[in-house]
Amino acid sequence: MKSFENAVTAVEEAVLALLLAAMTLVTFFQVVARYVFHSGWLAALECTTTLFSWLVLFGISYGVKMGTHLGVDAFVRLLPRPVFRATAVFAALACILYAIILLNADWLKYLFGLETRGGAIDYWYRMYMIGIGLEDLRLPEFMMQLLGFRAETLPRWVAYIILPVGLALFALRCVQATWAILRGRRETIIAAHEGESLITDKTLLQD
């Protein structure tokens, strides 16, 4: 089980590293193409921004697992231990709620009569039904045919699928974190600020 979890982490990190490297290289070679060769790849911009959204949305669940999402713990740490634990569970549940509402909010209408509808899944599904493509980004002709895409460019639903998937993975990791907090194997859902482990945790070191 432990080694499976490690393998998953390794895959996640490889994907993130690859996405970031690809973004950087595409942008860099676009500069070279324009400045040196007076040409360029028209889809470069769209390709990079799409990779960027994949990096961020695929990464947020990984951030929960690694405990890198920043938060304020100064106040909750002043509370008595049981209350502190309760707030930690509350914070984790808030994260789950956030992801679920964004995925689909229809249930709020049925449960509480709120005037709201749709969500990430609905948005993605409509793009899927319309089937329109992105602005410039396309795959080689044979791949487009192989995959059965009728649009001239890569269909938007393919690029946008990371939105519902990313949110769902985020919810899943938050459920795991909630369980870990209840079992006492994890303190909070946010990044810890005290302690000397910080020096090795470069995540906080930016901005």
Place this chain on the structure above:
Amino acid sequence: MDALILFGLVLTFLFLGVPIAVSLGLSSVIVIATLSNQSMSSIALKLLESSHHYTLLAIPFFILASNFMSTGGVAARIIRFSVATVGSFRGGLAMAGVFACMLFAALSGSSPATVVAIGSIAIAGMRANGYTREFAAGVICNAGTLGILIPPSIVMVVYAAATDVSVGRMFLAGIVPGIVAGLMLMIAIYIVARIKNLPAQPWQGMMEIVRAGGSAFWGLLLVVIILGGIYGGVFTPTEAAAVAAIYAFWVALFVYRDMGPLKGHPWRKDDEGIHAMIGRNIWISLRCLPMTLFHADTRKVLVESARTTIMLMFIIANALLFAFVLTTEQIPQTITNWMLDMGFNWWTFLIVVNLLLLLGGQFMEPSGLLLIVAPVVFPIALKLGVDPIHLGIIMVVNMEIGMITPPIGLNLFVTSGVTGMNLVQVTRAALPWVGILLMFLVLVTYVPGLSTWLPYSLMGPETTGR
């Protein structure tokens, strides 16, 4: 009313330990679900839109460049150069720490990254030379905030994204204030050093300055590449960030060789002829080229940078969501009208802005705070005749102060990590120097020319808001 609910929700979630990003996002989502007829689908659309924002794309690239630079031994070379330059003054090592922070700030877009890169070496050096731990930590913790004032700067990129001003002008605008702030800190150190009789380093001569400068040259060249490239028309600021990342990768792995497959290969072996040296270096560089891309050191930097990007972008995307809700509920217009009715002028208005940002900076992460405050403050500022670039620099300086004040002060966190002091000790050590930055804030607020002179004489006035 809606505004009060929205802000109330955010603060409640924040204090209960909900991640900043989710505090902002969940409050927005709740307000949309209960008080507005917007569909949640369009909120999801907005989340996607902000995660592929072109201007913000510079953020991961600058983070990557900074990580290659700090892992790749540039910091040590910069410190050596700084000590050679200003070390012989009384309190010279502390001044050299500030100078090194200024130089590293010109390579990195981030304040905490500057503290780590310089602090982990400089603080130890100062302690070994008779400075107290508190003094050393306080100086570096403060000087590190220059990371976001001296270009490049992630916070400036975020401000430009929120208000549509040009990133290039913002970068230029930070140079003069950055130098002024650095000088103010150094003068304060000199005065303290006189009173406390702090040590001076021996003068090592001009040759050491040249030698140390030469060894730091390849790192410092990045400044020229970034600014020269943007103003010389080679690339846009976002592209500049990507070029910086590739350049930093090249310097770290192929020039300094402090990491990656070429680590341990000297540029010149003893008794090696010049031809043999050139041939060997070309050969090993070519042979190692494919390996550098997949080497464990490279991957580690990539993963660390990705992690930071994700953490930051998640906050930014949700802050943009929050700003979107403010807009759809027409809250900025309400506040603008109210402030204009109250008879604020630019002078009093900037006091309010500063107080608001200082207060907000206590418990918000800088980019998130900026994205929430900018849509409200920016239109009022334009109406009152405040220059958009000047306003941006004021905001950045406020963010700097927010970084060294608890409970959320990123520089405090990392200084505590670097020194092993706890948060309370670090906060106390940083406190006297916060006074200098507050004085500097007043200066920047009421002397607009400090920020606007350089960008406007080189690039002309900002077009946004004209």
Place this chain on the structure above:
Amino acid sequence: KCDKGEVVIKFSHVVAATGNPKGEAAQKLADRINKEMNGKACMEVYPNSQLYDDDKVLEAMLLGDVQLAAPSLSKFEKYTKTYRVFDLPFLFASMEQVRKFTGGPAGQKLLHAMDKVGFTGLDYWNNGLKQISAKKPLLTPSDAKGLKFRVQPSDVAVAMIRAMGASAQKMAFKEVYGALQTGVVDGQENSWSNIYSMKFFEVQDGVTETNHQLLNYLVVTSKPWLDGLKPDVRTQFLKILKEETEAGNASAEKINQEARAKIIAAGKKVRTLTAAQRAEWVKVMKPVWKKFEKDIGADVIEAAVAAGM
């Protein structure tokens, strides 16, 4: 803010609320609707991409969260290709021809080209014909050879630039000034009002009055939303829109001519083409028409050409 019971019409666009033909037309439309339809309907205008950019606004409209938008016609490329007719270089020689074409049967039929996707075009809002500029004088297509031009993201515009032997670069509108100034790109093409309001002329060697291409917007709405309106509300709304469209189009022409005059007043050279030079441009661009004829339909192109005779 809108009162309860009123139909909310959100109009999201990407330009400034003042000084831009589209921004001003949107505001005037809102003022009239809020006055004359008070109690029945209410319009909120969101300028400056406050809500969505041009691309996402159409998606948001499909989701039912925006009711009106006016993107430039080239933004509909992914929904229908017939609008490429408006992008064809040197097809429209004057705004008179544009008016005749859009008001005629072919132009009116084009409003319904996206009904199946869920969009209905309501009216055409004109900006004006586009002019070209670069860091050096441009009088014939060959002057542009080897230069880098920022173009609006449309396949036709890219083909046009390539026909000149130049290279087309995509770039966000707000970055263009800086890019022209520093030389990231050498030239641009836009309407007089945009060249003036974005200050592009400041950093270019004059502007050449080519009138080479049309910059037009389509006022678009969601078809299900429009169909769901009460008949009297819909009729009154469309009537006001039509009147404001005419007023707005007339003032757009004025704004463009004023912008042209201001550029000259600012001391910049505005070059006009001789008949021979213009013929040379047309000759180079004709293959571009051919290339997109299948997407547009030969009959539509013919109707546009006929409107100019």
